[in-house]
Amino acid sequence: MSILERTPVAVCSDSYFFEKDKSNSILVMGVGNYLMGDEGIGVQVIQEMATHKLPEYVDILDGGTGGFLLLNCFEAYSTVIFIDATMDGKQAGTISLIRPKFASDFPSALSVHDVGLKDMIEAVYLMEKVPDIHLFTVSIEEIVPMTLELNPKVKASIPKIIKEILAHSEELYLKKA
Numbered sequence: 001m002s003i004l005e006r007t008p009v010a011v012c013s014d015s016y017f018f019e020k021d022k023s024n025s026i027l028v029m030g031v032g033n034y035l036m037g038d039e040g041i042g043v044q045v046i047q048e049m050a051t052h053k054l055p056e057y058v059d060i061l062d063g064g065t066g067g068f069l070l071l072n073c074f075e076a077y078s079t080v081i082f083i084d085a086t087m088d089g090k091q092a093g094t095i096s097l098i099r100p101k102f103a104s105d106f107p108s109a110l111s112v113h114d115v116g117l118k119d120m121i122e123a124v125y126l127m128e129k130v131p132d133i134h135l136f137t138v139s140i141e142e143i144v145p146m147t148l149e150l151n152p153k154v155k156a157s158i159p160k161i162i163k164e165i166l167a168h169s170e171e172l173y174l175k176k177a
Contacts, residue, residue: 022076022078023077023078024078024173024176025057025058025059026057026058026059026077026079026080026081026169026172026173027059027060027061027073027076027077027079027080028046028049028059028060028061028165028169029042029046029060029061029070029073029080029081029082029083030042030044030046030047030060030061030062030063030082030084031063031064031065031066031082031083031084032064032065032085033064034064034148035145035146035147035148036144036145036146036147037143037144037145037149037151038085038092038141038142038143038144038150038151038154039140039143040085040148041083041084041138041150041154041157041158042063042082042083042084042085042138043062043064044155044158045083045138045158045161045162045165046060046061046062046083048158048162049162049165052162054166055166055169055173057169057173058166058169059077061073063082067120068120068123070120071120071123071124071127074127078129078131078176079131079132079134079172080131080132080133080134081133081135081136081165081169082133082134082136083135083136083137083138083165084106084135084136084137084138085137085138085139085140085154086139086140087140088137088139089139090139091139091153092139092140092141092153092154093139093151093153093154093157094138094139094157095136095137095138095139095157095164096137096139097134097135097136097164097168098135098137099133099135100121100135102121102122102125103119103121103122103125106121106135121133134168134172136161136164136165136168138154138157
């Protein structure tokens with residue numbers, strides 16, 4: 001992959017999502033707290049993806065700990081792929097793909113952001129049009145407050161998860177075509 005500078009999508013207003021039709025695009029959204037070490041892996045993956053040339057049908061968003069502020073994304077995109085950390089007892093850096101149908105299907109809460117994420121997903125299921133939701137998780141062993149550093153195993157998973165996300169996105173896009 002060639003490396004190009006690409007600024008992650010930063011939402012400062014709802015208008016971005018309605019400027020053009022996103023129904024055939026796939027939103028890849030990393031969530032987590034960047035300042036909590038491994039718990040911020042979703043955001044770290046998005047920051048790394050921003051340096052890659054991505055397919056035209058893939059949009060990326062650093063969802064941070066946005067919670068309900070991210071609801072407008074679900075109105076604009078028919079497919080959303082989340083990236084988040086989980087403490088599921090698996091070895092650090094293990095990547096899993098989950099097809100959550102309810103907020104309770106999301107991994108156990110890691111920090112304050114998960115309360116907002118689970119509530120937001122419940123709200124999405126109350127919307128008239130519910131997007132196709134996919135969740136990539138990266139297993140972590142601990143949360144270390146006030147650090148940007150990642151466990152070496154978690155950090156080593158970043159290139160692999162990006163490859164898996166792009167392959168999964170292509171598969172989903174081709175099904176729509």
